[in-house]
Amino acid sequence: MPLFMDVHNIDGVTADAVAGAHEKDLATQDEFGVSYKRYWVDEKAGKVFCLVDAPNAEAANSVHRHAHGLVADEIFEVSEHE
Template identity: 65%
Template sequence: MPLFMDVHTMDGTVGLDDVAQAHQADLRVQATHGVNYQRYWVDEQNGKIFCLVEAPDAAAAAQVHREAHGLVADEIWPVAEGE
């Protein structure tokens, strides 16, 4: 299945606990779209969130965020994992 990295740019800082809650919401919704949100990274000070996701396409990944919490990524990039 294709792998994507999405990038969220928040207005101001972002809390790690808030992102953890949003990720849990993604996990509750993802199966209905054939998506698997795997990991995320947070730059709290700069308001950046990065999510690694397996999805049929970028639209399916975005739909999970939209339904789960409404925080749709600003960018979604196809990626390949290296060793």
């Protein structure tokens, strides 16, 4: 399954708020065949990054839309390298 990194721009974002939204994503993801792996928060920059296995970018964003309404501003297909 493809791997995506999405980017959210949210003024005033907090790590606590993102943790709550991530829990809602986890509760919703199976409905869309998606698996959210990790997320990162930069409170100073107002940025949130989510790493997700999904059949396509729209499925990844659909989880956010249905779970809490905070859809990504950008989504990039990425590949993992060590």
